[in-house]
Amino acid sequence: MVLKVTWRQALAWRMQRQLLEPIRDASVTDVVRQLGAVQAQVASSAELAIRLRRKASRAGDVAAALERGDLLKTWVMRGALHLITPEEGAAFLSVIAAGRAWERPSWQRYFGLTKEKMARFRATVGEAMDGTSLSREEIVAAVAADPALASLADELRSGWGTLLKPLAWQGDLCFGPSQGNRVVFMRPDDASSTWAGLPDPEDAMPVVIAAYLRAYGPASPDRFGRWLAGGWFPRRRLKTAFAGMGDRLTEIDVEGEPNLVLSEDLDDLASSRPTTVVRLLGGFDQYVLGPGTDDGHVTAAARRRDVSRQSGWIAPVVVLGGAVAGTWKIDSDRVVVEWFNESGSVPRGPLDREVGRLGAILDRDLGLEVTLIAV
Numbered sequence: 068m069v070l071k072v073t074w075r076q077a078l079a080w081r082m083q084r085q086l087l088e089p090i091r092d093a094s095v096t097d098v099v100r101q102l103g104a105v106q107a108q109v110a111s112s113a114e115l116a117i118r119l120r121r122k123a124s125r126a127g128d129v130a131a132a133l134e135r136g137d138l139l140k141t142w143v144m145r146g147a148l149h150l151i152t153p154e155e156g157a158a159f160l161s162v163i164a165a166g167r168a169w170e171r172p173s174w175q176r177y178f179g180l181t182k183e184k185m186a187r188f189r190a191t192v193g194e195a196m197d198g199t200s201l202s203r204e205e206i207v208a209a210v211a212a213d214p215a216l217a218s219l220a221d222e223l224r225s226g227w228g229t230l231l232k233p234l235a236w237q238g239d240l241c242f243g244p245s246q247g248n249r250v251v252f253m254r255p256d257d258a259s260s261t262w263a264g265l266p267d268p269e270d271a272m273p274v275v276i277a278a279y280l281r282a283y284g285p286a287s288p289d290r291f292g293r294w295l296a297g298g299w300f301p302r303r304r305l306k307t308a309f310a311g312m313g314d315r316l317t318e319i320d321v322e323g324e325p326n327l328v329l330s331e332d333l334d335d336l337a338s339s340r341p342t343t344v345v346r347l348l349g350g351f352d353q354y355v356l357g358p359g360t361d362d363g364h365v366t367a368a369a370r371r372r373d374v375s376r377q378s379g380w381i382a383p384v385v386v387l388g389g390a391v392a393g394t395w396k397i398d399s400d401r402v403v404v405e406w407f408n409e410s411g412s413v414p415r416g417p418l419d420r421e422v423g424r425l426g427a428i429l430d431r432d433l434g435l436e437v438t439l440i441a442v
Contacts, residue, residue: 070319070333074364075341077285077321078389084282085354086120087386088344093121095132096152102353103278104149104159107140113150115349118428126430134244136259141241142232145297148242153259155278157238158271164236165268166300178230179218185233188216192231193239200243200253206231238265272308277315277329283357285319285326285336293359342388345417347395347402347425351381355391366391369442370407387414393440401436408441 082088086101098117099105107113110129118124129150132138136153143149143159151159168174169185180188188210195201195209203224211220222230231252234240241258243251255262265271279291288309292300309316309327317330328336348354358365360375366384373394374382385393385404392410396403402422406413419435426433 070317070337072285072319072321072336072339073341074322075388076339077326077336078364079342080336080339081283082342082344082346082354082386082389083339084284085357087346087348087354088342090120090122092123095121095124095128096137099138099150100152100155102282102357104143104151104156105353106351106356107148107150109351112349112351115428116352117150119346119348119425124428130244136261139241139255139258139262141255142228142235144295146229146232153255153262155274157255157263157265158274158278160236160238161265161268161271162275163296164233164238164265165271166296168296168299169233178222184215187213188219188230189234189237189239191216192234196240196252196254198257200251200257202246203250203252206252273312273315276308276312279357280316280327280329281332282353284328284332285321286358287326290358290362293361294357343414344388345392345414345421346386347418347421348384348386350383352384354386355381355384364390367407367409373405373407373440385418387411397433398436400432401434403436403438405438405440408439413437413439 079088084101086093086098093101095117098120105113105116114126114129117129129138133140138150139153139156140148140150141156141160143151143156143163169180170182175181191210191213192206195206201209207220207223210216210223219230231240238255240252241255243253243258245251256264275295276291279294280286283294288305292298292302292305315330316327317333318325318327319336355365355374360366360371360381366374367390370391374384374391376382382394383396384391385395385406387410393404393406395405402425404418415435415437418437422433422435
């Protein structure tokens with residue numbers, strides 16, 4: 068018999084899996100491992116995402132975990148900067164590297180990089196980085212010293228790091244501890260004593276699928292593919308990979324929609340009950356990014372522009388019972404909540420408590436202001 072659940076049940080279960088209900092005693096590494104990865108394009112948002120999921124935390128805990136090598140900071144899913152654990156993160160990198168995005172004709176034409184030139188670029192950076200850390204400018208200097216690669220210098224200075232991403236995906240480099248405003252790169256095996264290199268992509272894919280469904284299930288292969296590579300991952304490979312999971316996966320019915328979960332999670336999901344818990348989540352939070360802002364079960368289609376804004380900015384959100392019910396921002400000493408009218412009456416008590424928790428994390432006295440927002 069096919070298990071049938073409602074989306075309210077599924078989202079309540081997802082909040083529990085993402086350490087949002089209940090909030091627990093968890094280390095920084097525990098949180099990152101449970102979420103698979105934490106987007107870190109904005110460092111303060113990544114730290115807030117982790118601290119909001121921990122009963123007790125201190126400013127600087129994330130930086131300390133990076134310094135110890137418990138975490139790595141590098142480009143991973145969708146080419147975005149993330150915090151990962153060396154162990155599970157290596158599987159993500161292996162799967163993404165197997166897609167060899169840098170060998171697409173459009174990519175090679177844009178950067179003027181043939182396979183041979185790319186191999187030379189990789190070897191040059193690897194030799195320069197051997198046993199040491201390098202700033203972006205030092206990498207540029209090493210590459211520019213080779214006449215065959217000198218044309219890449221200007222692109223390498225770009226803050227987007229597009230040319231460095233293939234090296235990150237192949238496990239050649241990651242971010243080192245920042246030196247003030249100076250970005251530093253180093254090899255993952257120099258950054259972490261637990262780095263063991265990239266596993267074979269065939270071995271890595273089941274690890275990645277399981278990690279995603281454990282945190283963001285129930286979900287479809289298409290939803291997984293969007294999270295992994297923004298829809299660029301070949302559908303045939305996705306189909307084959309999910310089929311290869313065999314009885315580790317079970318298809319369930321979520322209000323008429325077929326979705327997959329790990330078979331080991333069936334009983335836990337079946338016993339979940341809808342929740343009315345309210346949570347304030349920071350910008351770029353994994354709760355929104357994992358399923359994607361186009362997942363109408365988390366972010367209603369009519370509200371996508373309120374959450375996903377210009378220049379790729381993902382707003383801080385208020386989550387009610389697992390669905391986005393508003394956005395928020397800090398204005399002076401107030402947390403200004405823009406509450407979506409269709410979300411029902413404003414839960415002022417729970418919002419006050421969340422504002423208090425946020426203030427304790429940020430070490431600020433914050434009050435609550437609510438504005439109702441019509442569609």
